[in-house]
Amino acid sequence: MRGWFNWVRLLLLFFAAQPEDMETPKKPRILCLHGHGSNAAIHKRELDRWPDYVLDKMDLVFINGPFSIDDGISDYEQYTWFTCDKExxxxxxxxxxxxxxxARMIEFGPIDGVLGFSEGALVTASLPGIQEQGLGLTKVQKIKHVIIISGGKFGGNTFPCPELAETAFSSPINIPSLHIFGENDYARKYAPELVEAYVDPLVMLHNGVHEVPKLDEEGVIIMFEFLKKIDAIV
Incomplete structure (x- = not known):
């Protein structure tokens, strides 16, 4: 099995390599949204688990969430994308x-796509629909693709829906999307209703928990299929 994986890896690297006489595709610039209580630096370390030959195909931009929080325990800066009235x-x-x-998309733009993990993935999943409905992100170019890691759907069976996102999923979202979940990930139960909200989604299931996973041999193949869809490789 290991030999087969090495062969696939070499094959992928062969097709991903850019000959001197071929124009190198522009790296898609992707805004990255971390999970609840995390920050941009931690999220970058999480994504660094992916192989360089995958990361080198994307221009990843990491930002902190807008709201600072403090759990009274952690010794690092913590941020969230929104707050919650539990009652x-x-x-x-x-x-x-x-x-x-x-504002961050304008600052670091042009931004081609968005990647989100956990709470950041919940937000990420809603952004194309919010933009398509003209309710937000009207000053930036259209989001072309998304990577959603352990995400969920606003207005689904679990998550309340902010007013701004009430119509985000009113019609199928027709952009390339990659949905990543773990077999032992509590967010896996949210996967079906979210995946069904997108047209022709790619789904990667890893054997871990609620985390940004390392990419196994199947994960690499799926990731390269997605990168081809977004023209990150030729």
Whole structure:
């Protein structure tokens, strides 16, 4: 099996390599949204688990969430993308969060796609629909693709829906999307309703938990299929 994987890896690297007489494709610039209580630096380390020959195909931009939080335990900066009123079961500050994300997209743009993990993935999944409905992100170019790691769907069976995102999934989202979940990931139960909201989604299931996973042989193949879809490789 290991020999087969090495053969596939070499094959992928062969096709991903750019001959001198071939134009090198532009790296898609992807805005990366971390999980709840995390930060940009931690999220970057999480993504660094992926092989260089995958990461080198993307221009990843890491930002902190707009709202600082403190659990009284952790010794690092913590941020969130929105706050929650648990009694009323509603999300607060979501409009501010979308405006903040748009400002960062302008600052670091042009941004081609968005990648999110956990809470960041919950937000990421809603952004194309919010933009398509003209409710937010109107000052930036259209989001072309998304990578959603351990995400969920606003307005689904589990997560309340912020007012701004009420129509985000009113029609199928027709852009390339990659959905990553772990076999022992508590977010896996959210996968079906989220994946079904997208047209022709790619799905990667790893054998881990709620985390940004390392890429096994099948994960590498799926990742390269996605990179081809977004023209990151030729």
């Amino acid at each position: 009323k079961k509603i999300y607060l500050n979501f409009d501010e969060s979308i405006a903040y994300i748009e």
